């Protein structure tokens with residue numbers, strides 16, 4: 283495909299062969315065949331249409347904090363909404379665009395006296411990524427606060443969805459199959475100073491438990507129902523395991539960190555070793571939480 287297939291008005295925003303590693307928190311991965319940074323809804327719609335017309339896969343990039351991009355990179359279009367970050371509070375609701383950082387949303391809620399989303403403090407990435415992954419932790423998940431979402435559906439239609447029309451699961455949602463553009467988040471009335479303190483407490487708990495200063499994509503595997511993936515990984519003796527530059531964190535078994543020079547193939551190999559060991563020890567088949575680009579089936583234990 284040539285750049286000419288992109289509508290003229292977004293052509294200057296299309297970059298060929300852009301390296302993706304720096305756009306991910308793992309700092310790993312090859313280039314995107316085409317990379318587009320959208321600034322408006324029209325940019326997003328034009329990019330989706332161009333992908334469909336040219337038969338190219340479309341990948342949406344948020345903060346890259348839950349992503350493992352393969353060393354060969356990604357064919358097709360990688361669409362970033364980093365140019366769409368508007369946040370507007372009204373009453374106990376906030377209208378926020380998908381490219382805004384989740385931490386900015388949490389701060390805006392606290393500033394506007396909106397209680398609830400402080401439970402998401404410390405989760406890296408964008409609001410769009412959080413909705414696609416149904417990000418959350420021990421105090422709740424983003425689905426708890428969603429009033430509505432505007433997205434482009436997998437069929438290419440611009441739609442407004444109420445909460446009841448959206449299926450969220452554990453670290454998953456139907457929204458990952460389309461492009462989230464913006465959402466309305468709803469909390470309850472709260473007191474500014476208390477909300478700031480609450481967000482700080484949640485953040486500090488996370489900092490104490492997770493290797494935040496290292497390159498990672500957060501939890502590698504989903505927790506099996508009612509169990510902790512990290513505990514299984516510890517008990518299977520995986521802590522500290524290494525493949526090339528990839529290592530199972532000494533601080534949190536479910537984090538795989540890039541020690542600086544890891545390749546995606548090192549991370550994948552280490553993930554498979556962990557899956558194998560946990561399956562042999564406990565008969566438990568760990569499923570990846572981290573999204574792998576382009577999609578790849580890991581060991582079916």
Ligand SMILES: Cc1cc2nc3c(=O)[nH]c(=O)nc-3n(C[C@H](O)[C@H](O)[C@H](O)COP(=O)(O)OP(=O)(O)OC[C@H]3O[C@@H](n4cnc5c(N)ncnc54)[C@H](O)[C@@H]3O)c2cc1C
Nearest residue numbers: 342344345346347348407408410411412414417418462500
């Ligand atoms: C140190 C660390 C701690 C973490 N702690 C937590 C935690 O406590 N809880 C938790 O749930 N996660 C955690 N994570 C994982 C990650 O931060 C979340 O999954 C986050 O919500 C991903 O958002 P993102 O914008 O970075 O998405 P990305 O990693 O860029 O993308 C993830 C998926 O979302 C899709 N996506 C992104 N934007 C959109 C959009 N606009 N429309 C449609 N699909 C989209 C992508 O295509 C991809 O499939 C952690 C990660 C790190 C590095």
